[in-house]
Amino acid sequence: METVEQVASLVSQWVRPEIRELVAYHVPEAHGLIKLDAMENPYGLPETLRQQWLEELHQAPLNRYPQPDAPRVKQALRASFQVPESAEILLGNGSDELIQMIAMTLAGGEGSILSVEPSFVMYQMIARFVGMPYHGVALNEDFTLDIEALLLAIREHRPAVVFLAYPNNPTGNLFAEEDLLRVIEAAPGLVVVDEAYAPFTDASLLDRVGSYPNLLVMRTLSKMGLAGLRLGLLAGPAGWIEEIGKTRLPYNINVLTQVSVSFALEHIEVFEQQTRAIRRDRESLAKALAQLPGIRVYPSEANFILVRCPAGSASALHGSMRESGILVKNLDGSHPALVDCLRLTVGSPAENKALLESLQKLL
Numbered sequence: 231m232e233t234v235e236q237v238a239s240l241v242s243q244w245v246r247p248e249i250r251e252l253v254a255y256h257v258p259e260a261h262g263l264i265k266l267d268a269m270e271n272p273y274g275l276p277e278t279l280r281q282q283w284l285e286e287l288h289q290a291p292l293n294r295y296p297q298p299d300a301p302r303v304k305q306a307l308r309a310s311f312q313v314p315e316s317a318e319i320l321l322g323n324g325s326d327e328l329i330q331m332i333a334m335t336l337a338g339g340e341g342s343i344l345s346v347e348p349s350f351v352m353y354q355m356i357a358r359f360v361g362m363p364y365h366g367v368a369l370n371e372d373f374t375l376d377i378e379a380l381l382l383a384i385r386e387h388r389p390a391v392v393f394l395a396y397p398n399n400p401t402g403n404l405f406a407e408e409d410l411l412r413v414i415e416a417a418p419g420l421v422v423v424d425e426a427y428a429p430f431t432d433a434s435l436l437d438r439v440g441s442y443p444n445l446l447v448m449r450t451l452s453k454m455g456l457a458g459l460r461l462g463l464l465a466g467p468a469g470w471i472e473e474i475g476k477t478r479l480p481y482n483i484n485v486l487t488q489v490s491v492s493f494a495l496e497h498i499e500v501f502e503q504q505t506r507a508i509r510r511d512r513e514s515l516a517k518a519l520a521q522l523p524g525i526r527v528y529p530s531e532a533n534f535i536l537v538r539c540p541a542g543s544a545s546a547l548h549g550s551m552r553e554s555g556i557l558v559k560n561l562d563g564s565h566p567a568l569v570d571c572l573r574l575t576v577g578s579p580a581e582n583k584a585l586l587e588s589l590q591k592l593l
């Protein structure tokens with residue numbers, strides 16, 4: 231007993247209050263449930279490809295450190311995503327790690343991190359990890375950018391970096407491109423456009439990388455169908471990529487990921503077919519959700535749909551859905567603008583049907 235108290239006392243002596251006050255990112259138990267909470271692609275690799283993939287893994291030299299800058303993976307990504315010639319690429323263990331590297335590179339000076347709210351929570355969490363001030367600018371009620379408020383906040387705080395998710399998570403919408411360009415032009419430091427949901431929209435600023443000295447574009451393979459591999463990519467001018475790359479731990483992309491990503495990108499048409507199907511199914515799911523009594527559906531360009539439930543019912547609906555075997559994300563209580571909101575990942579047609587039937591029964 232005494233040692234528990236001693237540990238607690240040492241922790242409060244040595245761990246920064248910002249860390250002690252944090253609640254660790256919580257991943258709910260999903261065993262046996264239809265998993266529609268985390269924007270995963272419901273389709274795996276087809277069986278024929280699975281065998282070929284296993285053969286490639288078979289050759290992977292597990293006793294050796296991975297290639298530190300994964301040249302084969304970078305080359306394949308450059309070709310598959312049409313990264314501009316002039317841009318350099320940095321790889322992360324998921325784009326989460328890239329956000330962390332960007333923050334570590336900029337921390338310690340005067341600079342802050344600025345984003346909009348509600349948006350991806352890691353921007354704010356990572357600011358805390360590295361001890362940078364964070365500023366969140368509220369979105370409009372319909373989740374569009376409040377561009378005047380955003381430009382004002384940029385003038386006032388002069389952030390070292392602005393993070394904007396395009397499309398935005400957890401709202402699903404795209405911000406107006408002309409507004410993003412105004413932000414890039416007005417920002418005194420970096421602007422990172424986080425395109426995690428690029429497979430589900432036609433919009434992208436990737437081809438603008440190199441046209442601005444302060445624009446970086448981030449992508450990930452997670453939402454496309456490879457969340458388990460953990461691979462993110464940051465594209466930008468060489469000068470920035472070199473500096474941010476100094477905070478990368480030498481072997482951050484492991485051997486199995488390097489082999490698997492190279493293999494997957496040789497068969498990218500399989501993933502493109504899957505993401506096209508998800509995009510199509512998103513439209514029919516949105517239409518069907520809009521028919522449900524009391525449900526407001528927000529427009530989505532991602533592989534999830536944000537809905538607002540009848541006042542006061544979201545948490546109970548979330549719990550009852552879980553009891554009926556379906557896990558979605560409850561956003562009620564996470565931010566004032568998300569009161570009564572659930573975020574529903576678009577799954578396979580059968581999963582979407584189960585989701586709709588469950589909601590229909592409960593409403």
Ligand SMILES: *Cc1c(COP(=O)(O)O)cnc(C)c1O
Binds near residue numbers: 325395399424462
């Ligand atoms: C899911 C998500 C990420 C994280 O992607 P990983 O590559 O899996 O770390 C980054 N940004 C946004 C906006 C996301 O929704």
